[in-house]
Amino acid sequence: MTTNDQPRTAFQYLARAKANMSPQAWDYLMGGSETETSLNRNRRALDSFAFRPRVLRDVSEIDMSTSLFGHKLRIPVMLAPIGSIEDIVAEGATAPTRAAAAFGTIHMLSSVAHPGMEAVAKEVDHPKFFQLYIRGDADWVDDTVRQAVDCGYRAIAICVDRNFYGRRERDIAKAHTPTRRGRQANTVDYQAMLSWKDVDRIRGIVDVPLLLKGIATIEDAQLAVEHGVEGVYISNHGGRQLDHSQGSVSLVREISEAVGKQATIIVDGCILRGTDVVKALALGADAVAIGRLQGIALGADGEAAVVNVLEILETEMRSCMGLLGARSLAELGPQCLAAVEPLGDRTWLESAFPLLAEGYGGTDIADLSLALPGGE
Numbered sequence: 001m002t003t004n005d006q007p008r009t010a011f012q013y014l015a016r017a018k019a020n021m022s023p024q025a026w027d028y029l030m031g032g033s034e035t036e037t038s039l040n041r042n043r044r045a046l047d048s049f050a051f052r053p054r055v056l057r058d059v060s061e062i063d064m065s066t067s068l069f070g071h072k073l074r075i076p077v078m079l080a081p082i083g084s085i086e087d088i089v090a091e092g093a094t095a096p097t098r099a100a101a102a103f104g105t106i107h108m109l110s111s112v113a114h115p116g117m118e119a120v121a122k123e124v125d126h127p128k129f130f131q132l133y134i135r136g137d138a139d140w141v142d143d144t145v146r147q148a149v150d151c152g153y154r155a156i157a158i159c160v161d162r163n164f165y166g167r168r169e170r171d172i173a174k175a176h177t178p179t180r181r182g183r184q185a186n187t188v189d190y191q192a193m194l195s196w197k198d199v200d201r202i203r204g205i206v207d208v209p210l211l212l213k214g215i216a217t218i219e220d221a222q223l224a225v226e227h228g229v230e231g232v233y234i235s236n237h238g239g240r241q242l243d244h245s246q247g248s249v250s251l252v253r254e255i256s257e258a259v260g261k262q263a264t265i266i267v268d269g270c271i272l273r274g275t276d277v278v279k280a281l282a283l284g285a286d287a288v289a290i291g292r293l294q295g296i297a298l299g300a301d302g303e304a305a306v307v308n309v310l311e312i313l314e315t316e317m318r319s320c321m322g323l324l325g326a327r328s329l330a331e332l333g334p335q336c337l338a339a340v341e342p343l344g345d346r347t348w349l350e351s352a353f354p355l356l357a358e359g360y361g362g363t364d365i366a367d368l369s370l371a372l373p374g375g376e
Helices: 010-020 023-030 037-047 094-103 117-123 138-150 169-173 179-183 196-205 218-226 248-259 274-283 292-324 348-352 354-358
Strands: 049-051 066-068 071-073 077-079 107-110 128-132 155-159 210-215 231-234 264-267 287-290 337-339
Touching: 010 292, 010 354, 023 169, 023 292, 037 248, 037 274, 037 348, 049 274, 049 292, 077 094, 077 107, 077 292, 094 107, 094 117, 094 292, 117 128, 117 138, 128 138, 138 155, 138 196, 155 196, 155 231, 196 210, 210 218, 218 231, 218 248, 231 248, 248 264, 248 274, 274 287, 274 292, 274 337, 287 292, 348 354
Parallel strands: 077 287, 107 128, 128 155, 155 210, 210 231, 231 264, 264 287
Antiparallel strands: 049 337, 066 071
16 A cells, blocks of 8 residues: 555656666666667557547446456556566565565566575465576476476466577676676577477476567467467567567557467566556557566665555556546457657657656656667
């Protein structure tokens, strides 16, 4: 429950997070690869849709709950996996998994996050998902997947957009190596060897839902379904892998229409407001995942801030749906949206939190050291 001493807007956490984090960790969280065009396109994809509100509907009661692979979610927002999360919050991945349980959603653990699969599984008795980076041969992968299932993880996601590590020039310029990268130096890049044959093998050894995280085309979404994958997770790694990619949300409708009900659709990519969640759902997503916003909250105040950010998103979603005339998630669809030209030449941060430019939230955009390239 949000209290009077907690921020009531998500952007109020930015200054606190930046003050708590090292400059290296801050840039790791907030930056993208190369020109950061993919990062900005993620936001512009959201800005490319306007709402079409319907009026004179009884919206006194609004149901925002859903289920994801049979697990109840208070709102259709899950916590995305974050590698090197211990660089953001000292206790690492135990903080978001507790926050997810406290609020009523799902945390997806990264396989390279501290303190690791077993410790996080024991932290709280609540459903969790596991995202795997390929760090060994087929035997290693199979053993890791089986171990995750044995630990109680209710779904397995394979990261498929990481066959090369994105050139994140904020890190390169500072000669900064995130903690998880340092632990994995001088190893064979098994991720680059990953193929559909591996997906088939993994699908055959687990009896929990299998997701592919990093899908960015209709073709690969359709192949995922053909290979028995239950979850298509649309993502460009927060704009941190291939530069000049399409914005993730811009892909949701065409991928959703292509796979129909054959797979659950999850999307991430600059989801920072409740209105962003509603747009993604109206385009056909079943749920969204938050990574950068989660990291900002963790850096600011750990578990409590993540819970509060989820509550803020819930409040914003309720207001948005009520003003749209939608009483449930089932009433959201393409009819709620119109394609528009994004406003002005704004960075992703200016687009999501314009009041930062006026000094709200205890800082302004210049203080956040994010002079990112603007429009395209």
